[in-house]
Amino acid sequence: WLVVAATSNRCVNAAISREAKKEVALVNVVDQPSLGNFISPAVFRKVRTVVAVSTDGKDPKLSRDLKNFLTQRWPDFLTFRKHLQKNILDRDSDPAR
Numbered sequence: 001w002l003v004v005a006a007t008s009n010r011c012v013n014a015a016i017s018r019e020a021k022k023e024v025a026l027v028n029v030v031d032q033p034s035l036g037n038f039i040s041p042a043v044f045r046k047v048r049t050v051v052a053v054s055t056d057g058k059d060p061k062l063s064r065d066l067k068n069f070l071t072q073r074w075p076d077f078l079t080f081r082k083h084l085q086k087n088i089l090d091r092d093s094d095p096a097r
Helices: 010-022 060-093
Strands: 002-005 026-029 042-046 049-053
Touching: 002 010, 010 026, 042 060, 049 060
Parallel strands: 002 026
Antiparallel strands: 042 049
C-alpha cells in the first residue's frame, strides 16, 4: 500500500509509479513528485516544534542537508529569537519611541 520509487533510472521510477497507482497504492517518486501522490519532506522534531523541508522533489539531497543544518543550528535560532523578542518588547515599552 506504500511504494517509494528511488532508483537512479527515471524510466524504472515511472513504471513503478504506474504499477503502484494501478494497485491504488500510495507512491512517492523521490525526484519526480508529479509521478507520485504524496511527498516525504525531510523532518525534524524539537520540543513543541516540527519543521518539514521540501524542494518539491527537485533536490532531495538539499532537503536533507537543509534539515540537518537547521537541526544543528536550532539552539542558535532559539537564542536569536529570544534576543529579538526582548529587543522588540524593550522598544515597544519605551514611551520615547
